[in-house]
Amino acid sequence: MTAFGPDGGQGGRGGGTGGTGGTITTDVPARLDRLPWSRWHWMIVIGLGTVWILDGLEATVVGNIASRLSEPGSGLSITDAQVTGVAAALYVAGACTGALVFGWLTDRHGRKKLFLVTLGVYLAATALTAVSFSAWWFFLFRFLTGFGIGGEYSAINSAIDELIPRIYRGRVDLIINGSFWLGAMGGSLLSVLMLNTGVFPLNVGWRLTFAFGVVLGLAILLVRRNVPESPRWMFIHGRAAGAEQLVAEAERRIEARTGRRLPEPDQAITVRTRKSTGFVEIARTLLRTYPRRAFLGLALFIGQAFLYNAITFGFGSILVRFFGVPSGDTGYYFAVIAFGNFLGPLLLGRLFDTVGRRPMISSTYLLSGVLLFLTAWMFGDGRLGATTMTACWCAVLFFASAGASAAYLTVSEVFPMETRALAIAFFYAIGTAAGGISGPLIFSDLTQSGVVADTVLAFSIGASLMVAAGLVAAFLATPAERRSLEDIAEPLSARAATASAPASGPADG
Structure with a gap:
């Protein structure tokens, strides 16, 4: 139930308005966390998670149709x-700009409103890319497509973590982020079909490739309309009655379907409602209150960004130059690599909730780095062919993909709720910029030079940063498994409501 303080409206279950500035005590987070898995959660996963397939499709297809x-x-x-x-x-x-802009708007105006807006931006920009008639038009709408996709990361990750029960949060987050690689696999195979001039004319196939993304996005939009707002965001922003009603309806449906009454929630939280959180307070929270968590987030994102660029930026050139693979066949190899990437989060995700965040994050980063070092050594020694090189990449990325997805999970759950979307956006922008700007500058000449030693160096750089991030995680990763978000990082509004009371534990623990 939700109870309102003297300045917060009426008390009682489902009553009152809880306007901003009032103090409320609510058990909504505990009630969400103790829900069994249900069709309600599947709706959330399908409605929100499938957008990563779109991102994988977008990121892959342009490289494949460039020629x-x-x-x-x-x-x-x-x-x-x-x-x-x-x-x-x-x-x-x-993508970097969209993440930051929409991340701020998501924390201010809500998860649902923004994850509908960001998908709308993506759909419009991709449709207009398909009808490009000049280079400047293509460039403009590639930027806007990235703008929408970048916004999706902050809006979607924050909503998923706030709606999924704590005992499932790790595996669900990893699998959803890993679904990027289903899109990448589909993009590789789709480009093979669409670029076949025996099937589609030269000037039509690539346009239909982008149009396919629009069709898929429209289907996702229809499902997403039914995904609820985050009750956690609602009660902090003065909509406690709406949060209460939403959770009560989910409980009613689950009890009706299972025929069993849900257990009583085991805790409540008191917060002072607010309309928004300023940039200064957000920066202070990330850098002063939680500096070790911020350093961890940067290490994880930068490590995975460089490892992925070390492998994927020049994978086609490596296969063609060193192993004689026809350029038209590289898409098949990439589809195999993408499938290996998806298997990592799918098969390892459960362990992040059972074995724990710290051992799993550190081990996936360390293992992928060590395996890439081993791959570099075997490649430099002439021990690999196209098939065995692809197998080595699959082994590396099986672990790296789980680790990279865990980076998104980490920054979405270790900071207070009021900063969550912008924190995701910040670390995503840093990682994307490192991978998308520094990565190509470092790896383009190395992986495309045709010199074996240069490619070995590229692999070694990516592996070194991945190992370094794994060591950071071994010491700094937060044991967040099976814990409520409010226990991992107390909401700022809860501190405001109990400003004179000491914190329950060290801020950066």
Whole structure:
């Protein structure tokens, strides 16, 4: 139930308005965390999680169709370098910008409103990319496509973690973030079909590839309309009665379906409602109250960004230059690598909730780094062919993908709720910028030079940063498994309501 203080409206279950500035005591978080898995949760996962498939599709398809876009008769006057260079950089810049802008708006205006807006931006921008008639038009709408996708990361991750019960939160978050690779696999295979001129004309196939993303996005939008707002966000922002009603309805449906009454919640929290949280308070929280967690987030994001760029940025060139694989066949190899990436979170995700965050995050980072060092040694010694190199990459990325997904999980659960979306956006922007800007600058010449020692160096750089991040996680990762979000990081509004009371534990524990 939700009870309102003297300045917060009426008391009682489902009563009152809880306007901003009032103090309320609520058991909504505990009630959400003790729910058994149900169709209600599947709706959330399908409605919110499938957008990562779109991101994987977008990130993969442009690289695969770059050569077609630059061919005479494609309907677009653009060079291969402009597609893989300018357009890719603008997509990354858009994603970083969108993450920060929509991250701030998500914490201020709510999860549901923004995850509908960000998907709408993606749909419009992708549709307009499909009808590109010049290079500047293509560049503009690649930026706006990234702008929408970047906004999705903060809005969706924050909503997922606040709606999923604590005992499932780790595996669900990892699998959802790992579904990026289903999109990447689909994008690789889709490009093989769409670029077959025996099936589609030269100037049509690449446009249909983008149009397919629009169709998939519209289907996701129809499901997403039924996904609820985060009750946690609602009661902090003065909508306690709405949060109470939403959770009560979910409880009623689950009890009716199972035929069993849910156990009583075991704890409540008192907060002072607020409309928004300022940038200064958010920065102070991340850098002063939780500096070790902030350092951990940076280490995890930068480590995975460089490892992935060390492998994926030049994988096609490596297969073609060193192993004689035809350029038209590299998409099949990438599909295999993408499948290995998805298997990591799928098979290891449960262990993040049972074995624990710290051992699993550190071990996945360390194992992927060590395996990449081993791959670099075998490649430099001439022991690998195209098939065995791909197998090695799959082994590396099986662990790296679980670790990279855990980076998103970490920054979405270790900071207070009022800062969650912007914290996700901040670390995502840093990691994406490191991977999308520094990565290509470092790895492009190394992986495409045709010199074995250069590629070995590229692998070694990525492996070193991954191992370093794993060591940081071994000491600093927060044991967040099976704990409520409010226990991991007390909401700022709870501190405001009990400003004179000491904290229940060390802020950066």
